[in-house]
Amino acid sequence: MQQQEIRQQYDYEEISLRELIETLIKGWKLIAIITAICVLISGVYSFYIVEPTYEAKSVLMASFATDKLASVSKNGESVEAILNTISTYPVLTIQTYKEQIKSPKVLLQVIEELNLDEKEISRVGLRDMISLEAIKDTNLIEIKVANSDPNLAADIANTVAKRFTEFVTDISKEQASKSSKFLKTQIESEKQKLDEASLELKKLMAQPRGVDELASEQEAKLALLSNYKVGVVEKEVDLSKLKSGLAAAEEELKNTPKILVTSKSVTEDQLLGRIVSEKNNMSAAETAGIKMENEEININYLELSTKVAEYKMMVSETSKELEMMQTKIDETQEQIEVIQSELAEKKHQLNLVQRNVDIAQATYDAFLKKYEETRVAETTEMGESTINIVSQALVPIRPVAPRKMLNVAIGGVLGLMVGVFIAFFKEYWEKSGVQS
Secondary structure, rough: OHHHHHHHHHHHHHHHHHHHHHHHHHHHHHHHHHHHHHHHHHHHHHHOOOOOEEEEEEEEEOOHHHHHHHOOOOOOOOOOHHHHHHHHOOOOOHHHHHHHHOOHHHHHHHHHHHHHHHHOOHHHHHHHHEEEEEEOOOOOOEEEEEEEEEHHHHHHHHHHHHHHHHHHHHHHHHHHHHHHHHHHHHHHHHHHHHHHHHHHHHHHHHHOOHHHHHHHHHOOOOOOOHHHHHHHHHHHHHHHHHHHHHHHHOOOHHHHOOOOEEEHHHHHOOOHHHHHHHOOOHHHHHHHEEEEEEEEEEEEHHHHHHHHHHHEEEEEEHHHHHHHHHHHHHHHHHHHHHHHHHHHHHHHHHHHHHHHHHHHHHHHHHHHHHHHHOOOOOHHOOOHHHHHEEEEEOOOOOOEEEOOHHHHHHHHHHHHHHHHHHHHHHHHHHHHHHHO
């Protein structure tokens, strides 16, 4: 049973394939006629009806000079970085170039220059004529213009390239002009701020007891304090020496007797011996035996006492001088502290005002520098420096369309397909009519 089904299926497939081949053989004349008609139609259309299309090509090279002009520092928020951001020139990449080449302004300028409106070529029509291609791994852009007139195609390609360089220049100049007006207004504002800050600094410097004066006074006080301290050390040394001398003198005075007692015979004084002898009726020998004691002030004691008194006086005077110098040191230190406090306050005020002046000056200089740069940019042909026409379009000799042989081949293939379809449809129609 299974083998029978397989055989029937094989017979069915064999019959179907045979029918197909028979149908193709039977309708070969029809297929050939239809194919020939299609080939003839495509040939007539390609060779005699459709106008040939010529393609002119010009090549631009982008140098990206605007990238260098518009480089902005990303690491800081300085005045220069902010101004660079404000006055950044338009940076055109390859893709941007491709989009801007077909901008309405460029197209309208081309139409006006070549009088394309007389040839009924609109902006949309011109745009459709232009095709752009960026050459891979280069900074080259091909501008291709397709038209039935080869001379016109070349003229359009060259004019588009020229007008686009002018368009880039116009964009840069317009941006520079806007930046210039903005910067000029800001320069006047920054100049006013700088004048106000400078006036405030001048008033602060003109005040009595300024920073320089206080610094000089502080230096003088410090020198005086240093001298006082040196004097105190010297006085302390002198006082120590005086106290040592006083102690030695007092010790020596303590060991020196104030009164000296002397013993001598009366006869040693002739006058006194004679008087004693006469009054007492004594002989000379008896008178010689009489002894007499005498007390005298010690001269050394007197000298030592004077020396001790002088030492005490000098110690007292030196102590007073030392106390006075210490008082002056304390007073000078207090004066220095007051001066230092006042000087620190004045320096703080001066630093704040000076910083405002420096910031205002730096800001003014930055605006002025950027203003000069934009003034230069206004007169610079930026398009010529960023876009170079490396190859102008030449008048094409051979058309790029229509591709006649390709069209004939396509017509032949299409006719063959249509003929086969009609042949099968005819066979099917005839069989359907017989069965009915």
